[in-house]
Amino acid sequence: MPNKPQESTWRSPIVLADILAARKRIGAKVLRTPLVQSSYLSQASGQPVWLKLEQQQRTGSFKLRGASNAVACLPEEAKARGVVGVSTGNHGRGLAHAASAAGVACSICMSSLVPANKVAAIREEGADVRIVGRSQDEAQVEVDRLVAEQGMTMLPPFDHPDIIAGQGTLGLEIMEQLPQAGTFVIQLSGGGLISGMAVALRAINPTARIIGVSMERGAAMYESQRMGKPTRVEEMETLADSLGGGIGSDNRYTFGIVRELVDEIVLVDEAEIATGIAHAYWQERQIVEGAGAVTMAALLAGKINVTEPTVLLLSGANIDLDLHHRIITDHRPGSSAEGNQA
Numbered sequence: 001m002p003n004k005p006q007e008s009t010w011r012s013p014i015v016l017a018d019i020l021a022a023r024k025r026i027g028a029k030v031l032r033t034p035l036v037q038s039s040y041l042s043q044a045s046g047q048p049v050w051l052k053l054e055q056q057q058r059t060g061s062f063k064l065r066g067a068s069n070a071v072a073c074l075p076e077e078a079k080a081r082g083v084v085g086v087s088t089g090n091h092g093r094g095l096a097h098a099a100s101a102a103g104v105a106c107s108i109c110m111s112s113l114v115p116a117n118k119v120a121a122i123r124e125e126g127a128d129v130r131i132v133g134r135s136q137d138e139a140q141v142e143v144d145r146l147v148a149e150q151g152m153t154m155l156p157p158f159d160h161p162d163i164i165a166g167q168g169t170l171g172l173e174i175m176e177q178l179p180q181a182g183t184f185v186i187q188l189s190g191g192g193l194i195s196g197m198a199v200a201l202r203a204i205n206p207t208a209r210i211i212g213v214s215m216e217r218g219a220a221m222y223e224s225q226r227m228g229k230p231t232r233v234e235e236m237e238t239l240a241d242s243l244g245g246g247i248g249s250d251n252r253y254t255f256g257i258v259r260e261l262v263d264e265i266v267l268v269d270e271a272e273i274a275t276g277i278a279h280a281y282w283q284e285r286q287i288v289e290g291a292g293a294v295t296m297a298a299l300l301a302g303k304i305n306v307t308e309p310t311v312l313l314l315s316g317a318n319i320d321l322d323l324h325h326r327i328i329t330d331h332r333p334g335s336s337a338e339g340n341q342a
């Protein structure tokens with residue numbers, strides 16, 4: 001990464017002790033998801049490749065970890081006034097579930113670009129859902145109003161120490177399940193996920209190689225790192241809709257952690273993401289959303305150099321099932337779309 005300051009001057013704002021404390025708080029509230037070896041990807045890479053099946057987490061994504069930790073960390077008077085979030089879907093769902101499990105009121109504000117299946121899922125978690133505008137920024141205005149007028153606490157999707165520490169519990173889990181793992185391929189959007197995981201992984205294995213994967217269409221953190229400061233990119237429709245959105249011009253935590261701890265950022269295009277979703281289904285028997293599939297997409301596209309035992313994270317499952325059906329049908333093994341028609 002460019003613009004890297006001297007190593008000795010940088011101290012991570014989140015440390016292993018924060019992540020161990022998070023695990024104590026949320027251990028009973030989240031599932032310990034399976035880590036399984038992929039025989040197909042291991043054979044194709046010549047090294048053992050493992051999949052962390054976090055898309056099987058309650059609420060269909062890892063976001064439940066950070067949200068549960070952040071809610072548990074609130075003082076009692078804040079819990080009594082409730083929490084509010086702005087979300088493209090999975091953070092909203094995780095936060096709604098975490099709040100309801102803790103008996104805390106929850107409002108979720110989102111833009112009209114969020115897929116209907118995700119909106120319905122959040123309503124089912126018992127949250128008060130508000131659809132405002134066509135971007136996360138417009139939905140944020142409603143959040144600010146609820147905070148100012150009703151004293152609710154805003155819990156953001158990634159740039160918050162308790163959220164980052166909660167996501168970091170995934171790193172602890174993987175190191176317990178596979179101590180010999182050396183390379184970790186992780187989704188990257190706002191960077192809460194990869195920041196928490198990188199802190200845990202590097203604390204346990206100082207030579208851990210950490211690779212972030214974003215989609216080409218709207219890779220805000222990639223562009224921000226390239227420019228050396230938080231940078232806006234145009235929001236575009238993508239199969240990896242859970243990776244959409246900016247990193248915030250006032251980013252306090254994740255920009256710096258990604259700059260220091262992430263070795264490489266890889267981008268995948270829409271066709272590669274579709275191939276990843278189809279691979280997950282036909283070869284691994286997993287239903288994975290676009291964002292969850294970008295790690296497999298990057299490997300299958302030859303964009304990851306696999307030189308040691310490698311873990312690919314599958315981060316979410318919340319895809320519209322009609323869309324999923326179309327993608328796997330178009331990419332059925334042996335069909336002409338795969339180019340190996342009999």
Ligand SMILES: *Cc1c(COP(=O)(O)O)cnc(C)c1O
Nearest residue numbers: 090187189190191192193315316
């Ligand atoms: C939020 C999300 C990500 C990205 O997490 P960040 O902390 O924003 O980098 C990846 N995959 C899924 C399924 C998500 O919901």
